[in-house]
Amino acid sequence: xxxxxxxxxxxxxxxxxxxxxxxxxxxxxxxxxxxxxxxxxxxxxxxxxxxxxxxxxxxxxxxxxxxxxxxxxxxxxxxxxxxxxxxxxxxxxxxxxxxxxxxxxxxxxxxxxxxxxxxxxxxxxxxxxxxxxxxxxxxxxxxxxxxxxxxxxxxxxxxxxxxxxxxxxxxxxxxxxxxxxxxxxxxxxxxxxxxxxxxxxxxxxxxxxxxxxxxxxxxxxxxxxxxxxxxxxxxxxxxxxxxxxxxxxxxxxxxxxxxxxxxxxxxxxxxxx
Amino acid sequence: xxxxxxxxxxxxxxxxxxxxxxxxxxxxxxxxxxxxxxxxxxxxxxxxxxxxxxxxxxxxxxxxxxxxxxxxxxxxxxxxxxxxxxxxxxxxxxxxxxxxxxxxxxxxxxxxxxxxxxxxxxxxxxxxxxxxxxxxxxxxxxxxxxxxxxxxxxxxxxxxxxxxxxxxxxxxxxxxxxxxxxxxxxxxxxxxxxxxxxxxxxxxxxxxxxxxxxxxxxxxxxxxxxxxxxxxxxxxxxxxxxxxxxxxxxxxxxxxxxxxxxxxxxxxxxxxxxxxxxxxxxxxxxxxxxxxxxxxxx
Numbered sequence: 001x002x003x004x005x006x007x008x009x010x011x012x013x014x015x016x017x018x019x020x021x022x023x024x025x026x027x028x029x030x031x032x033x034x035x036x037x038x039x040x041x042x043x044x045x046x047x048x049x050x051x052x053x054x055x056x057x058x059x060x061x062x063x064x065x066x067x068x069x070x071x072x073x074x075x076x077x078x079x080x081x082x083x084x085x086x087x088x089x090x091x092x093x094x095x096x097x098x099x100x101x102x103x104x105x106x107x108x109x110x111x112x113x114x115x116x117x118x119x120x121x122x123x124x125x126x127x128x129x130x131x132x133x134x135x136x137x138x139x140x141x142x143x144x145x146x147x148x149x150x151x152x153x154x155x156x157x158x159x160x161x162x163x164x165x166x167x168x169x170x171x172x173x174x175x176x177x178x179x180x181x182x183x184x185x186x187x188x189x190x191x192x193x194x195x196x197x198x199x200x201x202x203x204x205x206x207x208x209x210x211x212x213x214x215x216x217x218x219x220x221x222x223x224x225x226x227x228x229x230x231x232x233x234x235x236x237x238x239x240x241x242x243x244x245x246x247x248x249x250x251x252x253x254x255x256x257x258x259x260x261x262x263x264x265x266x267x268x269x270x271x272x273x
Numbered sequence: 274x275x276x277x278x279x280x281x282x283x284x285x286x287x288x289x290x291x292x293x294x295x296x297x298x299x300x301x302x303x304x305x306x307x308x309x310x311x312x313x314x315x316x317x318x319x320x321x322x323x324x325x326x327x328x329x330x331x332x333x334x335x336x337x338x339x340x341x342x343x344x345x346x347x348x349x350x351x352x353x354x355x356x357x358x359x360x361x362x363x364x365x366x367x368x369x370x371x372x373x374x375x376x377x378x379x380x381x382x383x384x385x386x387x388x389x390x391x392x393x394x395x396x397x398x399x400x401x402x403x404x405x406x407x408x409x410x411x412x413x414x415x416x417x418x419x420x421x422x423x424x425x426x427x428x429x430x431x432x433x434x435x436x437x438x439x440x441x442x443x444x445x446x447x448x449x450x451x452x453x454x455x456x457x458x459x460x461x462x463x464x465x466x467x468x469x470x471x472x473x474x475x476x477x478x479x480x481x482x483x484x485x486x487x488x489x490x491x492x493x494x495x496x497x498x499x500x501x502x503x504x505x506x507x508x509x510x511x512x513x514x515x516x517x518x519x520x521x522x523x524x525x526x527x528x529x530x531x532x533x534x535x536x537x538x539x540x541x542x543x544x545x546x547x548x549x550x551x552x553x554x555x556x557x558x559x560x561x562x563x564x565x566x567x568x569x570x571x
Contacts, residue, residue: 085355088352089354
């Protein structure tokens with residue numbers, strides 16, 4: 001336990017000095033504030049409180065931002081140690097590989113959690129201050145917060161796995177950006193174009209829901225939009241949320257972090273210093 | 274006396290390439306052993322197997338009666354990797370405190386360890402601002418944590434200036450005096466000459482020679498160099514008496530076999546007043562190393 005905590009403390013310190021903590025906090029705070037202020041104008045017509053609208057916007061933002069932050073913090077975790085020559089030293093110490101991973105995860109995940117709580121807290125404060133009925137939207141915000149942290153854990157795990165697979169940090173960075181582009185940006189575009197081409201056939205009815213659940217970012221968006229009933233405020237792929245039961249997207253949101261971290265542990269076990 | 278480290282018939286293959294073949298070696302408590310070899314001779318591979326970082330293909334390794342990589346062995350062994358560069362964002366003190374925690378040791382010792390390697394003043398500066406020699410000292414400081422039974426040091430003095438090297442070997446001597454075994458590799462052959470009890474030469478993954486320096490000299494039977502300084506005017510006379518001698522700047526250089534050394538010395542002593550000085554240069558470790566490496570290659 002001392003070993004894990006010491007690893008976490010050291011990693012947190014490194015992230016602090018590398019400005020990752022500041023970057024994550026500022027990004028989340030600024031984007032949350034902008035969204036909650038900008039989301040104020042059109043609420044009257046929708047008949048929902050202001051915070052619920054903000055939550056829908058924050059969901060779309062988090063889908064992009066949380067995976068990016070998680071991957072940026074994690075890509076160097078193993079490859080960096082390999083390059084500096086400290087991985088062989090670390091593994092010669094009486095510390096198990098899983099303890100190293102858990103220590104790093106605690107540090108990185110707590111930074112993400114801090115950023116999420118700060119950003120969402122600011123958004124809630126702005127919404128409630130200007131519209132008292134916004135208290136009704138709080139459960140949605142809380143749900144968004146913990147699912148954002150789980151989404152972060154998924155992409156941290158993916159980042160550790162990529163970092164273990166590539167020998168150099170530059171290679172790991174390339175893979176991480178590739179993964180982010182693929183899962184968060186191109187995946188949805190590909191699905192949309194497939195649906196357009198399919199024109200209501202087998203793909204749209206059978207394959208599409210599974211494809212959404214298989215992607216942790218899409219499952220996260222789906223879960224939050226379905227749960228808050230905010231599909232009306234969403235557009236694009238999120239509009240499909242009605243078709244998929246809540247328990248399915250919830251399962252995906254809960255299972256992905258476990259799967260990604262198991263993948264990271266398996267990839268790290270294969271690394272020979 | 275039971276050995277701290279015992280290696281028997283160790284073989285390691287990477288696919289078709291044999292990195293180590295049938296290496297056997299044991300290191301007793303308090304013994305300092307130098308591992309010599311060209312780049313790619315198998316030194317680092319041997320060290321990584323001892324540390325349990327990579328598995329052996331066949332053969333057996335035990336460290337204090339434990340298998341390499343087992344928790345007991347990891348607690349007993351300290352390691353200094355070649356060219357370790359610690360995270361530039363941490364200070365030397367923070368890095369050593371972390372390593373102390375990993376070994377379950379009191380973190381308050383960090384400053385004392387850094388002072389031992391001469392980093393007391395720089396302890397609170399970030400490692401990113403350290404020179405190569407200072408980073409190497411951080412590595413040494415972490416290797417001293419927790420009274421290890423066996424220290425495995427890969428090129429420990431690379432990047433250190435001559436004074437620091439001497440200080441480093443004094444540290445090692447103290448550890449050895451307390452019963453720690455030391456296995457180190459080095460390219461600076463002259464420094465391990467005086468500072469180790471035993472020398473092991475690896476060549477192409479095979480152990481080609483092992484023993485103390487006098488022992489290796491006797492076995493190699495390399496020629497001994499003699500430098501004779503003649504009194505003014507006698508140079509040519511002496512050259513006639515000593516066949517094979519070459520006159521260089523008024524001194525005569527000649528070589529003889531180890532076995533003929535005493536006889537040649539007798540002849541020179543018989544010259545009496547004609548010479549002013551005599552120097553005997555035994556084969557250096559470099560010569561021995563080249564001799565054993567080449568002999569193995571043939």
